[in-house]
Amino acid sequence: MALKHFNEKIASSFFFSSVDHACVVELKEMIESLGHYVYFFDVNRDGLFDSNELIKKILSEKSLGRSSFLNFTYINNESGVVWPLEIASKIKTATNAFIHVDAVQLVGKIANWNMLLTELDAYTFSGHKFGSLKGVGFSFMRKDFHYSPLLVGGSQQNGLRAGTENALGIYSLKLALENIVQNFNAVELKSSKDLLEEKLIKFIGNKGEVVAINSPTRNLNTIFLVLYGLKAEVLSTKFDLLGVDLSTGSACSSGIIKENRILMKMGYSFDDSRSSLRFSFSPLMNNNEAQEYFDKIKNSFIGLI
Numbered sequence: 001m002a003l004k005h006f007n008e009k010i011a012s013s014f015f016f017s018s019v020d021h022a023c024v025v026e027l028k029e030m031i032e033s034l035g036h037y038v039y040f041f042d043v044n045r046d047g048l049f050d051s052n053e054l055i056k057k058i059l060s061e062k063s064l065g066r067s068s069f070l071n072f073t074y075i076n077n078e079s080g081v082v083w084p085l086e087i088a089s090k091i092k093t094a095t096n097a098f099i100h101v102d103a104v105q106l107v108g109k110i111a112n113w114n115m116l117l118t119e120l121d122a123y124t125f126s127g128h129k130f131g132s133l134k135g136v137g138f139s140f141m142r143k144d145f146h147y148s149p150l151l152v153g154g155s156q157q158n159g160l161r162a163g164t165e166n167a168l169g170i171y172s173l174k175l176a177l178e179n180i181v182q183n184f185n186a187v188e189l190k191s192s193k194d195l196l197e198e199k200l201i202k203f204i205g206n207k208g209e210v211v212a213i214n215s216p217t218r219n220l221n222t223i224f225l226v227l228y229g230l231k232a233e234v235l236s237t238k239f240d241l242l243g244v245d246l247s248t249g250s251a252c253s254s255g256i257i258k259e260n261r262i263l264m265k266m267g268y269s270f271d272d273s274r275s276s277l278r279f280s281f282s283p284l285m286n287n288n289e290a291q292e293y294f295d296k297i298k299n300s301f302i303g304l305i
Helices: 002-007 028-033 051-062 085-095 167-183 186-207 232-241 261-265 287-301
Strands: 012-017 037-041 067-073 098-102 122-126 137-141 208-210 222-227 276-280
Touching (some): 012 051, 028 037, 051 067, 051 085, 067 085, 186 222, 232 276, 232 287
Parallel strands (some): 012 037
């Protein structure tokens, strides 16, 4: 979209959250180099933002004659905080901004994950997040949305992008989606996560906290912990020795120990951001598995907290 408007000599405004995925945040310089404007809106400690303030800012940009693009992260990849689509719909109605929904963390992570709002402009999914082969995903776009392809030179996908289509990967998307549709049980997954989270909170006590625990909307498979005063590299090593997989950063950069940008944007300190652990569980987790996970996590914490 930025490239298309650049070619048309139109300046546009792009709105991103400060806790968006790095692949969005890192677009800032490229978009600005094309003559556009990039704005970041902040979130509070619960991972929520002020939609009314965002609407005011978008309308302010419209008054200058600029079209607006909003990247709306449905479910945050680290905190698990959910922004209901009704908020995006409200922004769309008030501003008529183009709204792209980052739905990468959606499939099998909340109840009614397959219920989308057609008034929004685009949705993007990544297949490996719900069990397909890596390197394949898909997007839904309104038919009246036009853009300039970044990959050119081929006629694949009606000229929207060049490159041989990954038929095997696409078929794996079908299989993975069918598996989720047939086996996903939101009630059971919520029960399992709640059981595990309650046990963890009781076990950790005042030595840590669950990130965004007070957020009214969270996904059903992520538990993000901050353990006061403990370094993520020490924690991750202990878990690794005991055969427990977890992440200290985004899922795309597991194993890289550094300050956590998302936590710091949510108001946590630098030290807290380096004392975080995130557990992501299967959409098909049950109560028995939740108890097994807790026992493993508890054993991994012995001697540390």
